[in-house]
Amino acid sequence: MTAGGLPEQGTVPMFPDSLNLSIRAPVNDFIQALVTNHGWVFKAISGVILKAVLFIEWILRGLPWWLVILAFMALAWQSSKRWSLTIAVGALLLAVGVLGLWDLTMQTLALMLMATLVSVVIGVPIGILVAKSRVVRNVTLPVLDVMQTMPSFVYLIPALMLFGLGKVPAILATIIYAVPPLIRLTDLGIRQVDGEVVEAATAFGGSPAQILFGVELPLATPTIMAGLNQTIMMALSMVVVASMIGARGLGEQVLNGIQTLDVGKGLEAGIGIVILAIVLDRITQGFGKPRTEDARNG
Amino acid sequence: MADIEIRNVYKIFGHDSKKALAMARNGLAKAEILARSGCSVGLNDVSLKIGAGKIFVIMGLSGSGKSTLVRHINRLIEPTSGEVLFDGSNILDLDAKALRAFRMRRVSMVFQSFALMPHRTVLQNVVYGQRVRGISKADARAIGMKWIETVGLSGYDAKYPHQLSGGMKQRVGLARALAADTDVILMDEAFSALDPLIRADMQDQLLQLQQNLSKTIVFITHDLDEALRIGSEIAILKDGQVVQVGSPNDILDNPANDYVARFVQRRQARPE
Numbered sequence: 048m049t050a051g052g053l054p055e056q057g058t059v060p061m062f063p064d065s066l067n068l069s070i071r072a073p074v075n076d077f078i079q080a081l082v083t084n085h086g087w088v089f090k091a092i093s094g095v096i097l098k099a100v101l102f103i104e105w106i107l108r109g110l111p112w113w114l115v116i117l118a119f120m121a122l123a124w125q126s127s128k129r130w131s132l133t134i135a136v137g138a139l140l141l142a143v144g145v146l147g148l149w150d151l152t153m154q155t156l157a158l159m160l161m162a163t164l165v166s167v168v169i170g171v172p173i174g175i176l177v178a179k180s181r182v183v184r185n186v187t188l189p190v191l192d193v194m195q196t197m198p199s200f201v202y203l204i205p206a207l208m209l210f211g212l213g214k215v216p217a218i219l220a221t222i223i224y225a226v227p228p229l230i231r232l233t234d235l236g237i238r239q240v241d242g243e244v245v246e247a248a249t250a251f252g253g254s255p256a257q258i259l260f261g262v263e264l265p266l267a268t269p270t271i272m273a274g275l276n277q278t279i280m281m282a283l284s285m286v287v288v289a290s291m292i293g294a295r296g297l298g299e300q301v302l303n304g305i306q307t308l309d310v311g312k313g314l315e316a317g318i319g320i321v322i323l324a325i326v327l328d329r330i331t332q333g334f335g336k337p338r339t340e341d342a343r344n345g
Numbered sequence: 346m347a348d349i350e351i352r353n354v355y356k357i358f359g360h361d362s363k364k365a366l367a368m369a370r371n372g373l374a375k376a377e378i379l380a381r382s383g384c385s386v387g388l389n390d391v392s393l394k395i396g397a398g399k400i401f402v403i404m405g406l407s408g409s410g411k412s413t414l415v416r417h418i419n420r421l422i423e424p425t426s427g428e429v430l431f432d433g434s435n436i437l438d439l440d441a442k443a444l445r446a447f448r449m450r451r452v453s454m455v456f457q458s459f460a461l462m463p464h465r466t467v468l469q470n471v472v473y474g475q476r477v478r479g480i481s482k483a484d485a486r487a488i489g490m491k492w493i494e495t496v497g498l499s500g501y502d503a504k505y506p507h508q509l510s511g512g513m514k515q516r517v518g519l520a521r522a523l524a525a526d527t528d529v530i531l532m533d534e535a536f537s538a539l540d541p542l543i544r545a546d547m548q549d550q551l552l553q554l555q556q557n558l559s560k561t562i563v564f565i566t567h568d569l570d571e572a573l574r575i576g577s578e579i580a581i582l583k584d585g586q587v588v589q590v591g592s593p594n595d596i597l598d599n600p601a602n603d604y605v606a607r608f609v610q611r612r613q614a615r616p617e
């Protein structure tokens with residue numbers, strides 16, 4: 048009798064070793080080859096992304112704090128036309144400053160903006176292709192499933208090897224994690240457009256581009272904005288992970304707090320992340336409301 | 346002026362369309378083809394001549410292939426076999442660019458559920474055909490306002506479709522087709538979604554417009570009264586086949602078979 052009173056094992060064979068087929072070595076070789084032979088490609092990409100994010104950061108940290116708050120309040124007003132939200136956004140950002148998190152928040156915000164920007168640039172076109180082409184669809188959807196379920200550390204390491212430590216691999220890892228909902232909802236939004244309306248545009252001689260930009264995308268905008276909203280929220284949930292590979296900002300502060308058992312510090316930074324999430328969420332949600340809604344109410 | 350001729354058009358929906366086409370050519374019934382090949386026969390050897398400057402009505406029960414047929418005239422649907430001639434030339438030969446030009450200038454369409462663009466105002470909807478041609482906003486506006494007035498919607502040009510009633514929406518649909526300034530207008534059950542009074546009103550207006558503009562109108566309906574009221578010629582469709590073509594009087598006096606006769610009787614049985 049073995050421990051726990053269970054009968055002894057060993058009579059039933061385990062999965063036979065002769066059938067093992069490891070992909071470990073080829074994958075490692077592949078990544079290694081990429082790094083040694085094509086490293087300059089990744090350096091170049093890395094350089095561009097880094098420049099862009101530093102530029103955004105330079106603006107956000109260079110502007111006076113009150114101007115940034117005013118800009119966000121203006122955005123909130125533009126998106127919702129509601130005073131309550133506008134004031135709430137102002138108050139929340141003020142609270143960030145009061146907690147002494149302003150600079151860290153701006154760094155995190157720059158990272159978010161960059162990740163979101165790249166997500167839109169690649170996510171929306173891919174979403175359109177997925178909606179239009181069956182082949183692309185059958186290839187892309189499983190890939191998205193993998194991107195969303197694969198633990199992020201698995202791709203953080205190769206990203207590190209290819210792009211080095213710092214903001215760039217953090218942004219790329221964030222994009223891999225956050226872009227799927229944008230692709231899915233762009234696809235959904237395009238396919239949800241009333242087929243008869245598209246048929247009408249075709250019947251009047253609209254070209255594929257005219258129909259895409261004049262009919263399908265405008266009508267899909269609320270759904271695409273919902274996707275963008277989810278993308279931003281998922282990107283924010285990556286900030287702590289991103290800080291582990293050298294991205295600065297609120298995430299680093301949380302990490303720091305955890306490592307030094309400084310619960311208060313971690314909580315403060317955590318609150319900063321939550322505030323950023325609320326502000327970005329409400330603003331993008333406002334932009335997601337259908338345009339004709341205004342006309343209905345007014 | 347535009348003469349339309351549809352020659353031996355078959356349309357099979359489904360994967361195994363070759364096999365189904367052969368069955369249809371051999372005279373098998375629609376239900377049997379569906380059972381044997383899994384394909385749905387939309388049109389079965391349809392040939393029609395639609396003369397210029399008249400209202401040609403295509404009638405039949407729901408599922409008889411009316412929508413499928415009318416969409417062959419502007420090639421929203423491609424036939425499985427057959428030809429569609431427009432002024433003697435086969436529109437199936439047009440390449441993508443020529444097809445767009447053809448749709449812009451020769452044939453426009455009014456849809457049963459209006460198919461207005463919800464994010465565009467009435468005016469922007471009405472001038473859609475003009476705008477895709479590249480007409481300037483100002484020129485298009487002048488044309489659009491004229492047709493908005495013609496269909497009786499003055500003052501509504503800046504409204505959005507969701508702010509209009511069904512009858513008004515369909516007037517916008519009509520104005521959009523008229524503003525495109527094509528010789529042919531296809532109307533797929535354009536009035537079916539409207540309630541009876543507004544419907545009669547729209548029929549009168551269509552007849553009036555037809556007299557003034559002498560367009561070629563291909564009008565789809567499942568309602569014999571409507572067909573008799575506005576059609577100069579009526580084609581009756583059943584299971585994707587043309588069962589009778591003739592003037593309203595032909596149809597009433599000499600129904601070609603039971604199917605047509607039932608349409609006629611049902612009408613006569615109704616109290617006036």
Ligand SMILES: Nc1ncnc2c1ncn2[C@@H]1O[C@H](COP(=O)(O)OP(=O)(O)O)[C@@H](O)[C@H]1O
Nearest residue numbers: 358385386387406407408409410411412413414
């Ligand atoms: N896209 C399609 N796919 C498969 N079958 C279709 C399609 N469109 C029409 N059909 C079939 O073709 C026949 C004719 O349809 P339709 O032209 O819409 O009829 P109607 O307009 O007279 O009601 C029906 O049996 C319908 O099921």
Ligand SMILES: [Mg+2]
Nearest residue numbers: 411412413534
């Ligand atoms: Mg129909």
